[in-house]
Amino acid sequence: MDPLSFAASIIAVLQLSTKVLGYLNDVKDAPKDRAQCAIEISNLYNLLFNLRVRIEEGDPLKPWYTSVRALAIENGPLDQFKQALETLQAKMIDGDRLGKAGQALVWKFKKQEVDSFLGRIERLKSLVGIALELDHLKLSQAIKDDTNVTRTQLPVLQSGVDKIRQVQDDAKHHRLMEWISPADYPAQQSDIIKRKQEGTGQWFLDAPEVVRWQGEAKGTLFCPGIPGAGKTMVAAIAIDHLLKYVQNSSHGVAYVYCNYKEEQDTSSMLAAILKQLVQGRPSTAAPVERLHEQHAARGTSPSLDDIFSALRGVLTDYTAVYVVIDALDECQNSNGTRSQFLTKLKDLQAVRDIRLMATSRFIPEIEDAFREDPRLEVKASKEDVERFVAGQMYRLPRCIQRDSTLQNMVKEQIVEAVDGMFLLARLHTDSLQDKRTPKDVKSALAKLSKGSTALDHAYKDALQRIQGQLQGDQELAQKVLSWITLAKRPLTTAEICCALAIEPEEPELDTENMLDVEDLVSVCAGLVVIDEESAIIRLVHYTTQEFFERTRGEWNPNGPLYIARTCLTYLCFDTFKSGGCSTSGEFDERLRQNQFLDYAAKHWGEHARMVEAEIFNAVSLLLFQTGSLACASQVLFISEIKYGKYSRHYPAITILHIAARFGLSDTTVAIFCGAETPCTIPLDEKDSWGRAPLWLAAANGHVEMAKLLLDMGADVNAEASEGGHESIAKLLLDKGADVNAEASAGGHRAITKLLLDKGANINAEASAEGYKEIAKLLLDNGANVNAEASARGHKLIVKLLLDNGANVNAEGGEYVGGHEAIAKLLLDNGANVNAEASKGGHEAVAKLLLENRANVNAGSIIHGKALYVASAEGHESIAKLLLDNGADVNAEGGEYGNALQAASKGGHEAIAKLLLDNGANANAEASAEGYEAIAKLLLDKGADVNAKSGRYGNTLYAASEGGHKAVAASAGGHESIAKLLLDKGADVNAEGGEYGNALYAASTEGYEAIAKLLLDNGANVNAKGGEYGNALQAAYREKESAIVELLIEKGADLNVINNDG
CATH class of the missing domain: 3.40.50.300 (P-loop containing nucleotide triphosphate hydrolases)
Structure with missing residues (x-):
């Protein structure tokens, strides 16, 4: 190993050490072992840093370099330390979903494990110290001695390393499951x-x-x-x-x-x-x-x-x-x-x-x-209720636990009162927890609620018990119940603990203000439970939520204001003022360390809208703190699907877009009309995804906000009725919008009628979901409709359309049929239909259509030609049927351009071969998803190995969605295809696309095997291109340490890392 490669190995260990030190600092209430580990890692970090500098500055021809390189051999001292760090890291961040605080990690190490880890550090410190003395003979002997020690004294750490490797083997499958x-x-x-x-x-x-x-x-x-x-x-x-x-x-x-x-x-x-x-x-x-x-x-x-x-x-x-x-x-x-x-x-x-x-x-x-299916009513049996109550005796006061007669009375009277309602048995049992004498118990049993109102009485009794607690416990219970009942989604224990720790007008979270989750449950009189496996805190039953929603004004009228203010206070914390994160790693780490951020960023506006007048100042503070708003917006708009650099893909927006997204109409009036210096953002300004504020208001159903924007002069022809919200559609029509019938696609009859009353230029999209009433409404108003209803198999609607003289030859929109009865109905009414049935794979329908002289090359607006659809969906028999009936094998249309591209994109090798055998143009996309067999098939048919591509326009373009095909294969991680391309003569240094060149793409995305393949085939290790400038910078910035080492070994300029710090 040359000195530069050794330096890269040290860099990787230094980076891992920094990360582990960060985790160690997050451990809460840890023993002294944690501090000792942190100190020793820090000391070794300084020694390794000095060694790296000595290696970079020294003469690689001297004997000392031969000895020092032995530190970095496989499974040598440096490798062993790295494995120990990985074990430490893995065990600290694994699980702990019931942690008490949002930022706290738990120390889970036994003394034997800690001693083994510290021993490993001490030995490496000794070796590095000797190396820095430049005594190569002494260093060689010390490394040899250390190797013997490692073999005999590190079984504990090795066991941990083996477990990590097993976890890594399973990680791909786990990620796949979490993705789906x-x-x-x-x-x-x-x-x-x-x-x-x-x-x-x-x-x-x-x-x-x-x-x-x-x-x-x-x-x-x-x-x-x-x-x-x-x-x-x-x-x-x-x-x-x-x-x-x-x-x-x-x-x-x-x-x-x-x-x-x-x-x-x-x-x-x-x-x-x-x-x-x-x-x-x-x-x-x-x-x-x-x-x-x-x-x-x-x-x-x-x-x-x-x-x-x-x-x-x-x-x-x-x-x-x-x-x-x-x-x-x-x-x-x-x-x-x-x-x-x-x-x-x-x-x-x-x-x-x-x-x-x-x-x-x-x-x-x-x-x-389920009217035609067998049924069995669920009703709590007497025996089950008795078992439940008996199992709860340990939670009841001692006067019950020591008196078997009283226990039997409790069981009998609760069983009698609940009448098959298991939940009531639980609530009645909880109601006895504060009854300390037999007399109190018997009095409570005599008052147990029964009948149809029993649950409400039981819930009111629980609230009375809460209000009878100490003042602090009463207030805590009120806050806990407010969060659980008003939250827009279930909260984890970590999230609610963070939320409860937030203090008004404080700039950061004080970890000493964190509560134990057990206390949250104990003060809520049995109305709150924790799902330990998922760490979700919730109400005991759905009916509990319904009760609190009905009675919120009585028990907690200020709850909505408290929730909104807490979310806004949190989002304005100093730690978020730096704005959005620049890398996905930083973004994931931010969410991990700030566990309430996901909820607060995504739902603050919904809570604020409920109390907008009272919370205006806090809302304005967030909107005008550029960094805080950018941080919140990144979390709000980012995709739930994780992929390469996913955290960067969120829209650049204005405060008006945010206000429209959450329907904050009062805030908008105050900012744009009531302020001393009114906001001057154009009302129709598009965000970076092309959406105007009116669109966001309409898409989220905010009627008042949409009306306000229109009154202020927003573009009346924005597509605001898309969401199917009747009041917004009417609002737009009253303003004279040039409307279409898009709202009817959701089956909203009132909107459709409203559109028709205003003389809208209708299409038949409403029938796509099978709403006969809307279809009839369209026809009654003389709409020039098509038979799109057949896409869902609604024969009644199709017949209705035909009976009203529908234009059965019109091309379809998004929907494609596949129901033989409807196809036959169309044919019986003289339709000159196309072969769109192929989308669903219904060969019988396709054959029926073709037998009736259907236009085999007709297509739908969105899905394209029938052959394209069959190829995309993998329906080989239908594709063959269409080709046999004269379908144009190279017809253009659809998302991917033509049938061969669609088959390639879907990985349908048999169809791709069928199309090629029928004369398809071989220069169509194939490797986009890593299908080696199809890529080879296309190349064998003469595809241009060095052709460049647009989004989906080239034979072997892959996952990066742009650029040269070798770049694309590298970006997508398709090693076999990259090798195939190179074997076929692809230019390893070709430029193009987002990444610039193939080596940069592989380095950025962490595909070590492909990077090595490219370098072995002559890739320029220092080629310029991409966001970071070259491959080494990209791998270094993306923390791909193995690729950093590989690139340095192949001659990459190490100064780019040194200059970057």
Whole structure:
């Protein structure tokens, strides 16, 4: 190893040491071991820094250099120290989701581990000290002695290193699972099942309906129950039973816990099911890996169709799958999510053995969806309630614990009072916790609430107990309940502890003001619980939230103001005034160290809008603190999907955009009209994503804000009705907007009628979702509509359109059909239709259309030609059918340009070959997602290996979305394709695209193997280009230490790092 490579090794260790020291400083209430480790690392850091300087300044030909390089051999002293640091780091930051504070880490090391680590440091200090004495003979012997010590005295650290390597092996799969779905329903399942008393729910498992469902292929069981009956516990018991039942079998289990406070749509819930099935059988991950390859590098999310298709693919590896959905009534249905979700599950059930169980309250719409399925009502049995109360005796006062007669009275009277409502049993049991004498207990039992109003009475009793506490506990309980009930999403314990520690007008968080999470629970009279696995703090039940929402004015009228002020105070902390982060690493670290930042940045405006007049000064302070606002905006607008440099992709906005986004109309008036120096931001100024304030107001449904902007002179023709908000659509029409029917696409009949009354130039997009009423409304107003309704298979609407003389030959918009009955209906009415049925893969429909002389080369506005769609979707049989019927193999259209590009993008090798065999132009994109087989296929067909590309316009362009194909393959991390390109004569030093050259791309993204491949093939190690100037700077800035060492070894100019500091 040459001296420069050795220097790079030292640099990597110095960087890791700095990071570990940062973590050590974050450890709260640590023993002296932590301080000793920090001191010793700091001392060694200084010695290593001096050694690095000596190496860079000295003569590499002297004997001393031969000896000193032995420090950096594989598994040598420096490598051993690096591994020890990695072990220390991994163990400090692992888990601790129930930490008491947002910034606190926990010290988890045993004395033996600490002694081993300190011994490693001491030996390396000794070796470096000898090296600095320039005594090469003494150094050589010391290194040899140290190697022997390492072999015999470091089993503890080596065990930790082995564990880290195993974690690293599993990390890729874990990241893939988190990418497809961040939902952690198994953690919730674990929390619920921990609270189960032995024997609870056995009646349910033994019920004939459940036994029959468990053994019936494609069976469905609906389990309704009254609020508080214990439906969630029953669901958890069923899931636990099924997980044990399917072990070592070809059956799978997946489940979803619906939650009124979580943003759950059909895609996210199906993705959660997909994630669980792949976790249950990792060998089935291929469909998810393909989705990741298609989307991750670009920061896009898979569509509902993508998720559904991947799920179908994974299901083929299971003989049967049990799917349990809890609390369907808590699944949002204002936008059709619940109905769509059930439809998708039924669609899966039609083609695979899906055995579906669902729990819900008695809601007519949900009951109707299961009207033809077996049902079993969930009702807390007398035995289960008795078990529960008996299991709670340890929490009750001693006067009950030592009196068996009184215990029996408690059980009997609570069982009698609850009448099948498990939740009420819990609340009644909690109500006895402050009853210290038998007389008080008996008096409380006599007053237990019963009947339809029992829950409200129980909640009011709990509030009275809270108000009877010491003043400090009462105020704390009020704050805790305010946060949980008013929060826009569930809060973690770390988040709520941070929030409660924030003090008015203070510029930073005082860690000495942090509370223990146990105290938050103890002061809330049993109304608050913590899910230990997920670290979520929540109310004991959905009905608790409903009660507090109904009675907020009575128990906490100032709660909204307190929440809003706390969020704003936090966002104005000094630590956030530096603005947005410049790298994804810095951004992730900021969120890790400031755990309330995610919530405060994303929801402060929603809380402020509720109390806008009272909170104006605090809102103005944030809006006019440029750095603080930039920090908050980065968190607000950044993608939830993590990909290369994802943290940089957020819009440059003005304060007016922020006000519009949150609907802060009073604030806008004050800033623009009421201030001594009114704001002069143009009303129609676009943010860097091309959005005007009016668009943001409309898209988020803020009627008053939209009206205010229009009154102030905003462009009346902004696309504000896009969100389907009726009042905004009417507002725009009253202002004379040149409107279209886009609002009707969501099925909002009132908006559609409003548009028609104003003489809007209508299209038939409303029918796409199957809303007969809207379609009829369109026709009654003489709309020149098309048959787009067939995309969803709504035969009734299509017939309605045809009966009204709809223009059946009109081209479609976004939606593409696939339902044979509707296709036939169109044909029977003389439609000269195209072959759009191919999007859904419905060969029978496509054949039917073609047999009726459909225009095989017709296309839709968005999806393009039929052949393109079939190629993109991977429907080989339909693609062949279309080609056999004369489809133009090189026709242009669609997102990717033509059919071959679409097939390449999707990784459909068989279709790509079919198209090429039929004369497709080989210079179409292939390596964008890393499909080596297709890339080779195209090259064999004569693709230009050195062609440059635009976004999707070239044969072998890959994940970087621009530039030379070798650059693209490097940026995407596709080593096999990069090698293929080079073997075919690609110019290793070609320039182009975002990264400038291939070596820079690989260095920036951390692809060491590709960087080495490029260098071995003659890449210019010091080539200029890219944001950082050259490959070494890029690797150094992105903390890719292995690539830094590689580049230096290959002759990179080390001064660029030294000059950078």
